[in-house]
Amino acid sequence: MKLSLNWLREFVDVDLPVPELARLLIDATAEVESWETIGAQWDAQRIRVAEVVAVEPHPNADRLRLVTVEAGHGRQQVVCGAPNVAVGQKIAFATEGAELVDGHTGERAKLKLRPIRGVESAGMVLSEKELGLSENHEGILVLRPEAPIGRPLVEELGDIVFDISTWANRADLLGVLGFARETAAITGKAMRQPALSHTQSAHKVADAITVEIEDPDLCRRFTASLIENVSIGPSPQWMQERLQKSGMRPINNVVDITNYVMLETGQPLHAFDYDLVRGKRIVARRAKQGEKLTTLDGVEREFDNEMLLICDGEGPVGIAGVMGGGNSEVSANTRNVLLEIANFRPGSIRRTSAYLKLRTEASLRFEKGLGMEMPEFAQHRALHLFEALTGGAVAAGLVDMYPGREPRKTVVVEAARIEQVLGIAVPTEDVRRILTDLGFVCHFVPPGKYSVQPPDWRPDIEIADDVIEDIGRIYGYDKLPTTMLRGVLPAPEVAPVRELRERVRDLAAALGFQETISYTLTDMARLKRMVPESDTLRSNPLGVVNPVAAQHAYLRTSLRPSLLETYALNRRNIDGALRVFEVGFEYLPIEADLPHEGTVLCAVLGGTRETRWAQAGGERLDFFDAKGAVESLLRGIGVKAAFAPRTEFGFLEGHTAEVRAGKEAVGVVGQVHPDHAAMFDIDEPVFLLELRVEDLVRHLPERPEYSAPSKFPEVRQDIALLVDAAVPAGRVLEIARSHRSGSISISAGLFDEYRGKGVPEGKKSLALRLHFQANDRTLTDGDVAKVQQGLVVRLSKELGAELRGS
């Protein structure tokens, strides 16, 4: 909404500095985004109001004329090319040195006078373009006839235009009067009303037109008036100027009046050419399915049967509350004007304009909810202007169909409620003043109650708290102190997945991975790089209807593509080791329900290991770095993990493992298949690990398994085992670690895996370090030998292992 300060001042005195007024409005009323100063560049000394007193031909040029102006300090002659210059006009006159916009180049420059075709010129009569008001350079700007000669133009025409965004529930703030009322309430000044008076002819509107409302649920009130014998022509300069400042284009006096009254009151109006209204009858009814009308903008539009149309005796002439039809449009030939001002159900207008993708100044106002008394008020205001500006005769009376009439609302506001909501008591006199200034009728009912009637133009006021908001915002929220919440705390919310998720996040970072956050929407091609067709759940992600971009059309069902993309992106800038992770959701569709948002940790690493010296080349990170990260992470949360070879889409077989907790698969770790890595433009070995947090939660130990360190020394023993190459080392370790004999336990570690010389074909040698420990005594050599032998026998039986070198 564009708001002219001059227009506002017509209804309320404002003498505050502009930034202060803006601040007050922001605090209490609406968001003032910015403001524009009109005339900021106009030199008060050099650009003034003058009157044209003579116009004569130029002796040397047909198109030019010599214009004599009275500028307050005597008459001066200037050369002027404007076709519209005429004696008696008040115009804007500039003298040498004034900063102006060049009418041809559009650049700002200081006026330098020189003879034009041999005749001296004392100054310049200005066009709108030269003043920077518009692009219009057709003719000179003509000021209002009453403009005082010699007055600096900046005083005559200068203005501030605020750009304000108003709230979705306040149609009244889409009118100057709404802001005048707010400004009056905030500053304590009185508000003036616009002129409404007009005379009425002997003709009666009711004889000229009948109005029927077939659908009173959508059309709550419809008023019509008739103005006869209008002279169509341009509206006066002051009106055009205000329309332009408000962002509207002047058309002609009739259309301009309807727009002007809308901008002033917030209530849209529509003017028909009365002589084009067939059957002298207006009907407000729902459209028939598929019914069509070509609207004022020349577009043929089709309607459904929930849209309200305004029709004449034969068919549609307008879309209610949105736009009129071309078939009844006011034109240069119009003699008689039928003026419609109505009230429609807001939701209906919104639906219609949304379905038709036609948002207009009218629909924006109707959809927010207008006062039911506004049509009548706006009629009188418009008729006042019609009489004054079109020369037309206003027919007597109004046709007023008002099926939606409701008794005036009364809202009871307990003084105690004000304190209950705001936290402070507002003095009774302030409550009354504020509400009265805003147009409420407010009665204080002792000992502590207000009986409040909201003004008609505030349908947003429904309950006491709505009134309390108005009291609070005008009284000033700066008067509220800060206090701290009191009372009982609610029980904590238990959220094991969230808690684990945050621990996992911390651990991943501690293990050297940089956290990243990717868009959760992706496209099918990216997703399918890491999701196989056979995974019917993940390869059928939820799509969105209106993605911000094509690459964000589907909710990801896997984090893997996100992380590989992040890896590739960073590889362009970073040498050496790269470790990135994300903890986020995969969105797994569920038939006819919201998707499951599964919490997943996904991490990718690759590149060369950090060394002390910054140099290229070096040892590459490999599978065991990824696996080590998984192991540390799981150790960090106390989950015992196991690993087993796994075939997984997008991973290199033989270099990929399933991560298990107990018997359950909780994730995967492995080398991304080079072909798949290449799809992300990654041309080096890259490793991915993924853990599903929800699955891990089930394996969290209630408390850590703990045993006191033994007081007795442990015995270390190294052994080498020969096993089939296919026997997983993990299995050997598993057996060794689980082996017990009486109170003696073994902890085992692997320190070498060897194949080749000295080891038979098809076999491998595993070197184990065993730690024997009893918690009740110091072990003897005999004890150790016995336990070790038992272990070797078991390994031999279960895995065919033999002790090497024995």
Next chain:
Amino acid sequence: MSVEPSLEGLREEALAALASASNEAGLEQWRITFFGRQEGRMTALLRSIKDRRVDERATFGANANRLKQELEGALEAKQQDLKDAALKALSTDSAIDVTLPGRPQVLGRLHPVTQTMRDCLKAFGDMGFRVAEGPEVEWDRYNFDGVRIPEDHPARDMWDTIWVNTLIEGKRHMLLRTHTSPNQVRVLERTPAPPVRVVVPGKCYRQEATDATHEWMLTQIEGLAVDEGVRMTDLKGVLYEWSRQMFGSDRKIIFHHSYFPFVEPGVEMAIDCFICRGDGRACHTCHGTGWIEILGAGMVHPEIIETAGYDSSRVTGFAFGLGVERVALLRWGIEDIRNFYANDVRFLQQF
């Protein structure tokens, strides 16, 4: 009493030999020579005490033992000297260049949005707020209808919605939540009676073009406190404390009027500009106004309290919603919100 000449000779010889020993090996050699268990000369000397005449034995024994102690002491001192010298050499001749880089240890970092989120949750947690999360993919009845934004309400324009392409009984109802407010309704729904005091963190989505200050994927924290006696001044107090935690203890806040269908009254909160401190007309952060808009808030609409099954004449509440990215932008002076999800590690690892 004089020391026996044989003892004196041994003493001088031993001390001279000790003095000439220059390393551990020399000392060990010296020890064997004089204190070796079998052949050590001092050992032998001590062993010979018993061969002395009875009347000499006491004196000689005392002298010999004194010599033994002296020599042992001298050895110890010499050992200490050598150790000191070695350490000295370590700190001088073998001094390292401590300005050489350390051996790299891996260290990851949390995303700045995660860090800011946690700091916010901590601040609210300290004021008794529990954390309650809700789904990102939502029903329109929670995202809109439940927070008093029915279809055909112009307030729907305040949130440009990304809709999920799923039809339920021929109609679209599933969407990417445009704010965290739907979880207000979910929390109230599952809480049979007040008090409620939660913060709801999570991602939200808007169908809008991105620029330096707008992202289509964003992170919000919704706050909700519902109980008897919850006042707007409490809202102001809670947000004031949070502002001080996030932006410095000398922060000031103001409320101004705003509109959200689910609160009444509705306000927007601004903090005083800590960049220009209100005097910079060209300040990019506050645009010269001295105030930085930071979040929307208000008193929970009584209708929502009633829908939850609470008595709105006794129970009141406040709600607020803040953008985590915006807080992160402000606290670290980041100029472009698009940095957050571009995932450039060179950016991320600075936080």
